[in-house]
Amino acid sequence: MKPLLEVKDLKKHYPIKKGLFGKQVGAVKAVDGVSFSIQPGETLGIVGESGCGKSTTGRAILRLIEPTAGEVLFDGQDIRKLPPDEMRKFRTNMQIVFQDPYASLDPRWTVQRTLEEPLRTHLKLSEAEIKDRIAELMSVVGLAPYHASRFPHEFSGGQRQRIGIARALALRPKFVVCDEPVSALDVSIQAQVLNLMQDLQSQFSLTYMFISHDLSVVKFICDRVGVMYLGRMVEMAPTAEMFAEPLHPYTKALMSAVPVPDPEAARERIVLTGDVPNPQSPPTGCTFHTRCPYVMDSCRQAVPEWREVSPGRHVACHLFEQ
């Protein structure tokens, strides 16, 4: 099957400037050569710790942040080559749900206005059609019609995230980037929103890219998972395989670090020492070598290649290079 989205060697570097004339003295490589593809109807999860570049990747794909290099092919079309006008039209295909439903909704706009803005910008609809569309949107995300005239502060966190989802779906996109959509919510509400997102996916045949730091959420909702560390993808595999047998030492450590809600579970924890290195001066070779329990000489020198170790499973680690 042809992928809906193909990302090739995507990079986002932020220059570090110094001095009176703003001479560039270095770069923070927030995303440094990430490649993957997403099939239609699939949910791809991207996990990693703060600063690993997962949100930047999501935004660079939508060109909310202009990538430094690389290709983003959507339905075979390189969207980085689109001029601003066409890009704007193209955005009806791809939308985003943000993490913080408090910050991503305009506090002075009613739900009605928030939802009608994308419709008015992109579609020529009559007033009656707009009204119908909004009523329909609100009902699919589980809000009542009378909520339309209310302001964001009148809603709870979970309801606000439903508004954010309705806004993203207003133009019937094919692809939605979900950037930590449930991490600000309490668990009981989180479960409601995750179930809703699953329902909407089958109802509207959506393709999701689901960015999260929470491995259990990712395991629940994603078909495939990619793990990022310091701007690079270190492992990608179908969810079941990844969780059954993580390959990359970082993935192993990440999984073992998650507190298990079972006091009687046996724990074999790999506690990583130290912090994520400074992205301004990342370690040479494999960027994980400073914290890796299996570090070898070659890790300090050469960047490990992104290779397919079994069908559908990719990993970037010297341990898997023969």
Next chain:
Amino acid sequence: MQPLLSITGLQTEFVTHAGVVRAVDGVDLVLHKGETLGVVGESGCGKSVTSLSIIGLLPKGQSRIASGDIRFEGKSLPSLSDAEMRKIRGNRLAMIFQEPMTSLNPVFKIGHQISEAVRFHLKLGKKAAWEHSIEMLRKVGIPRPEQIADEYPHQLSGGMRQRVMIAMAMACNPQLLIADESTTALDVTIQAQILDLMRDLQKTEGTAILMITHDLGVVAEMCDRVVVMYAGQVVEETDVKTLFRDPKHPYTKGLMASLPQLAGDQTRLQSIPGNVPNPLEMPPGCRFAPRCSFRIDACDRVKPELLEVEAGHKCRCLLYEEVEA
């Protein structure tokens, strides 16, 4: 044995323009020396207000302890004067907050901030206090403690800052450490480090920990006993193994079922319908009744009591009470 901390019938109120909100409504807690007690619940359940009531950091003028008592090492904390409270706080009783960046002062060096409490409580001189601070930093696993003591909070990473907070809290060897969502803002690999550190410190120093969190995973790993709170009340209390093996209260059951699990396969998450009730319009009967899937008619009328349903297992639910329907 006399408990280290005992709270009886605590009611804490906030005065808002919409009326008086009772954020904590009749909480009883007991914590023994060297024990770890978890307090779990979702936003707005009153778990943080309980901890602020203990340590005496409720916002002045807007809130008050309406009734109840908090006894710590035999003293009734709400009746102490500010000066007396200051002698206990940071000394016998310390707290770690959620956000290390906002709870450290950005304009003072790390060493200075730790030694401030040390000089006040342990009556050490400037130099001795500074050395004590370095010792504490070393204890919490900070590399190059001599240099770090001379740095400012912004120069450290999130995990390091949280270590500094712990060093500061442990500096005067407290009997009770309140950890209010102290690892929530951290990444999982760093969280694992900090939880290990807290466990080690507890083992060597014998400190009791009151662990306030919304994360059932953290509770399962850290706590001996657990109190589940909902809408300002304790709804269930038992030891950690029993809670996870045999939760009694429908809210606790719902909370556990809504967790995505790392082990096993789930195609659908159970969720608790609806939202936490507005504290100004609490349901007249059981506060969980509107969201409860086991609701019976009596739940709307009768306020359930926190009763011991099995040995050492308390639950606030009419399903375990004898009521005439």
